[in-house]
Amino acid sequence: MVVHHSPPATTLTNDEVLRYSRHLIMPEVGMVGQQKLKAARVLCIGAGGLGSPLALYLAAAGVGTLGLVDFDVVDLTNLQRQIIHSVNDIGRPKLDSAAERLGAINPFVNVRKFETRLSSANALEIFREFDIIADGTDNFPTRYLVNDACVLSGKPNVYASIFRFEGQASVFATAQGPCYRCLYPEPPPPGLVPSCAEGGVLGILPGLLGVIQATEVIKLILGSGEPLIGRLLLVDALGMRFRELRLRKNEDCPACGANPTIHQLIDYNQFCGIRGEEAPVTANVPEIQPAELKARLDHGDDVFILDVREPHEYQICNLGGHLIPLGDLPARMNELDSSHEIVAHCRSGVRSAKAVTLLRQAGFAKVKNLAGGILAWSDKVDPSLPKY
């Protein structure tokens, strides 16, 4: 099997026997399986949407050593899906919050905290102390980093990813199976992935996918069942359809193929086309501060407010502006009067900065961006406006 255990020193105490009794009485786990779980060392990358259910179930199941890698702090918007954290944890490091919760569920688990951003410099060293890696991260550079580190260290990568109401799951980087690069040799260029307008995630979706990851981890430890090796599971929560696609090991894969070219970890930001500190998109765009706009409106000035967010965002809160989503703007510029003074806004000021640039290129000379968007309006002018 793919799992390389440290020699198990794993007799169960009477308390543990009682705790795991529903495992022990089923032959697929039994005493031997429970001892394997106790001896196992699983590393969860990320203590967020996927990592929450994943770590909770692994701890409950009796995985002996559970590593967590995260560097974030809990905030209110996490709680819609990151069920390991609570209201009282807001502002705390996610690792502290998660470790406390895991300890409360199962004090027999040795929780190891790595409060750091996983990087090419630390990944192999951290991975060395674990048997299975579960990838619950949220960005392409870390996806490729985890994959390559798993291939280089010979450890399976239990993978899941989510977008809105769809998810993907698989088990990569086993000895015979394909790796993530066999499936996707390259990441999308940064510009081609969805914007915040199309982003978001159904809160239960990481629950579904994180539990699938936990299931795969436990099957690998037990060495039973049919792991998702060589299969990509597609989950559509809206249709509630599960489909699977065949994955093959790519003989030409630069990571795990017959003649690999990746012998050490690389710069994954560079690989993913991310060039460090990029000039903010709002630079060189004429702006108006929220307080100034408020004063102008109070004064009765004729300022046209253009809202470039999506209709569902307009329903959350709005400034009464004329709604034209950024994507529709090129086709709908005829709705605007170029002799008019226009202030464009969005949620945080980024999309509207692009709208201002587009409009200026199209000959609208009197258009400005509301600095900081509706978030700044809420902070500086009207705190009754909800932030999202």
Place this chain on the structure above:
Amino acid sequence: MKVLIPTPLRQYTGKQASVEVAARTVGEMLGKLTTQYPDLRKHLFGDDGKLRRFVNVYVNDEDIRYLENGNTPLRENDTVSIVPSVAGGRQWLVASWATFYPLTLFTIH
């Protein structure tokens, strides 16, 4: 045959989750699909006209890279899936308007 459109690309197909296209091969099908929905083209094909490497196409459950790529024959009851890579969670931005404007990368918290 039926072509299943993944969520991130549905904004370019009038929000449709699946599209019926009549074609004899995968290549012909993709050609017809991107003629019908021109905004899809940039997301499926690179400047070299090749299928992008973060987009996989499956006929039923099999990757066309292990069949005959664009020449893979299609039959009436086949289901074609377009499956792009998805990072999950916090997304790298931008944007549906990537198709007509140069891009700058930023992240949203």
